[in-house]
Amino acid sequence: MVPATVVLAVLAATSPGARDTTFVVPEGVRIEIEHREGDIRVMGAASREARVVLDDDDGRIRVQSSGGTIRLGASPSGDGADLLIYLPEDVDVSVVGHEGDVTVAGVVRGAVAVRTADGDVEIDGAASVSVATLDGSVTVSNTGAATVSVTDGDVWLDQVAGAMSISGIDADIIVTNADTRAISVATVDGDVWYDGALHGDGSYSLSTHDGDVTFAVPENAGARISVSTFDGELVPSFPVQFQGGSVRGGEFTVGDGSAAVTLKSFDGDILLVRPGERTPDLDSEEPTK
Numbered sequence: 001m002v003p004a005t006v007v008l009a010v011l012a013a014t015s016p017g018a019r020d021t022t023f024v025v026p027e028g029v030r031i032e033i034e035h036r037e038g039d040i041r042v043m044g045a046a047s048r049e050a051r052v053v054l055d056d057d058d059g060r061i062r063v064q065s066s067g068g069t070i071r072l073g074a075s076p077s078g079d080g081a082d083l084l085i086y087l088p089e090d091v092d093v094s095v096v097g098h099e100g101d102v103t104v105a106g107v108v109r110g111a112v113a114v115r116t117a118d119g120d121v122e123i124d125g126a127a128s129v130s131v132a133t134l135d136g137s138v139t140v141s142n143t144g145a146a147t148v149s150v151t152d153g154d155v156w157l158d159q160v161a162g163a164m165s166i167s168g169i170d171a172d173i174i175v176t177n178a179d180t181r182a183i184s185v186a187t188v189d190g191d192v193w194y195d196g197a198l199h200g201d202g203s204y205s206l207s208t209h210d211g212d213v214t215f216a217v218p219e220n221a222g223a224r225i226s227v228s229t230f231d232g233e234l235v236p237s238f239p240v241q242f243q244g245g246s247v248r249g250g251e252f253t254v255g256d257g258s259a260a261v262t263l264k265s266f267d268g269d270i271l272l273v274r275p276g277e278r279t280p281d282l283d284s285e286e287p288t289k
Contacts, residue, residue, distance in 0.1 A: 019054045021061050032071045034096040039082040044089035044106030056081030174280045193280045200258035207264035214271040222255030229265045236272040
């Protein structure tokens with residue numbers, strides 16, 4: 001628990017009604033940010049001092065401290081304005097945005113959690129990431145373990161090192177340059193793409209109901225690959241030998257068969273490629289060769 005003297009110091013450093021506020025963040029304190037309407041941008045910095053800037057002449061910044069948590073936001077009159085926040089790079093951060101984009105960058109040693117109703121989310125640099133959004137795309141890069149849930153919006157994870165759990169309803173989900181031993185990806189209406197490490201002790205599960213699944217298999221990898229599609233077919237760019245099944249489903253082994261890979265699509269093809277053979281492009285919604 002943060003000492004009362006620290007809490008008082010934080011509050012004393014905050015000028016009621018200010019639109020540009022600074023205060024010191026003690027080690028071990030968690031930051032919670034909530035802003036109803038407007039963009040939220042959080043930047044990590046190599047300093048214990050935090051700075052909060054509200055882009056609204058009539059709005060007011062709120063800073064409240066309780067125990068080991070500091071809560072930030074804007075008064076109701078400040079809704080609709082953008083919020084810019086600089087924080088120490090090691091803090092754990094929770095962000096709730098109701099309507100507006102959320103960007104978090106440089107919180108390289110802290111955990112980042114973002115929940116938003118309407119707005120895109122972009123996170124670059126974090127020890128771990130958790131994102132849930134109803135209407136908006138999600139981009140995550142240079143982080144540890146990641147959990148992402150979207151309803152309507154595309155997801156792109158790049159250079160994520162750690163376990164991943166990604167789910168969507170109307171969403172393309174693309175994972176590139178990943179270093180993970182455990183990944184579960186599932187979407188209802190959208191394509192799924194994985195191009196990353198394939199560790200021998202790893203488990204890789206990708207599925208979609210209405211869309212294609214693309215999975216990159218390194219030439220020297222070892223994996224037991226199970227594929228299943230109802231109204232599609234397996235499209236490998238290299239020779240494979242089924243141990244049973246057909247072009248719509250079955251199992252085969254590459255290398256020593258050490259990694260476990262499961263690929264499913266109800267209404268779409270399953271494409272097996274080599275790393276870097278094709279490049280995903282969310283803007284055009286079609287991979288490029």
